[in-house]
Amino acid sequence: MSDTHLTELERLAALRRDGALTEEEFQREKARLLHDGLPPVRPAPETAPVRRRRGSFFGFLFSLFFIALILIAIWLFVKGRDIDTPAAPDSDTMSASISTSAPAATVTTLSPDQQLRKASEAAFKGQTTLRASENVTYTPKHLIAAPFGPVLISEGKVDNPGHASAGKIAVHYLKPEGDHFTVTKAFLPALESGSFGAVAGTQIRSEFASNPTLETDGGGTWQGYTCSWTTLTELTPDGPVARATVPMVYSNSGATDANPVTIEGKITKIVANASFDVTYGGTRSFVDHYVRKGETYVLDTGRASTMETC
Template sequence: MRRAAALLLPALVLAGCGGNEARKPAAAPTPTPSTRPEPVVDPAARLAAAVKAAWPDGVKQGPITFDDSKLVDTGFGPVLVSHGHVRDAAHADAGTIAVHYLDADGAGFTLRKSFPKAAESGSFGDLAEWSVSDKFLDRPVIQVEGGGTWQGYTCSVTTLVELRPEGPAEIASFPSLYDDGGAVEDRPQSIRGRIADIRKGQGFIVKFEGTRSFTERYVWRGGKYEREGGESRIPTC
């Protein structure tokens, strides 16, 4: 009886050791690294930094003041597009679109390339309107309209300028407004054209409405948009 108890004791001791191993605390889980939110960039401050890089001496450049700008992010870096106008301008003075290619530099920018007259249009020192669009091509396109009145005849031209890695390039230009009401008494004409039905990288149409209604189609060919069918049907000044 004593021998059986002696044999049982080591077995209980071993069992107790195994039980102690089972009760070892589990390894602490690996902490998940905290994710910090991306810093919020103030668009106004970013635009101001871009303008400072493009115009370090101020936005007044001779007779032209560039006080209306947009910062465009492209696949080849940030680009500042600026509209300039001339105060107390002569009739022949045009409005201007300047383009600056920038490089990010910390919280600011450095100037890479400058194109102070990427587009000129209009009269009396200003454009009619301008915008930047991503509808025409994979790269941004500046759309500019400018015109004027000469001896009662009012005309306007629309110009498209593509922002390419090497610099801005004009890809289309066409008459978009004609009005002779200030010069003609018998059957005056007033015709306005608007771009519509844009197919990116393929083409678009210009819908003309007014005293006459018609459309003209432009197709992408040879690195620019060209009008189909020869000369435009809208009169010019």
């Protein structure tokens, strides 16, 4: 066998290994080379493309596998995010959560005006005009946060009053209960002062005692003479206690043109539960010193004040 035949035979064997020739085609070529009698056989035209299609098929499978891995990785990442992120509650769940966690509104959380209205509703049940020997219409003025609980102060005005009719002060001790007040003690009236059926005014003082003190101003004018006085009432846990009534204003200027007298006083130098002064000025200037004796305040001189009265 010549070198040419060997070379050709090796080429055919290589083509068979590569899949370009079938076994039958290889044997025919081999026989032809050995016998030099058969016509040469060339690889079928479709043989080479078959190899390329096989390579393309494996590449396609690899691409699908790679894409599948990417999709799985994305799915695992998203699932992990869903586990870490709490689910948003639906509206019913959210409403239930709000209703159970939000504190219930109470009367003490309302605005001062709303609390005063609630206190008045508890004290008067919507009927602020009370009828006894006189018809009195009460107006709530102060809602006090006393150490023992809320206290409502109301000023009462007499309907169709006479000259000598005094104004009234109502005091109600209250207790907060949920969204409203209840009355624990009522003092109606707790005190009377003023003239023509009304008091001149009220205010709450904290300097006189550990409990709040109600300062009530009363007065009037009679035949040209004007007088006023102040009553100090301590609001104790057991009820209102009158501590002192002191003259504050005197004037006869409406009754005489000859040497009119006008004197006005002011409470000063307060020592809680012990003493206070009333400093007067005007036509005359002097000081009255009051000291605590038991339940009330009295002048330290043991005598009545030199202040003129009507």
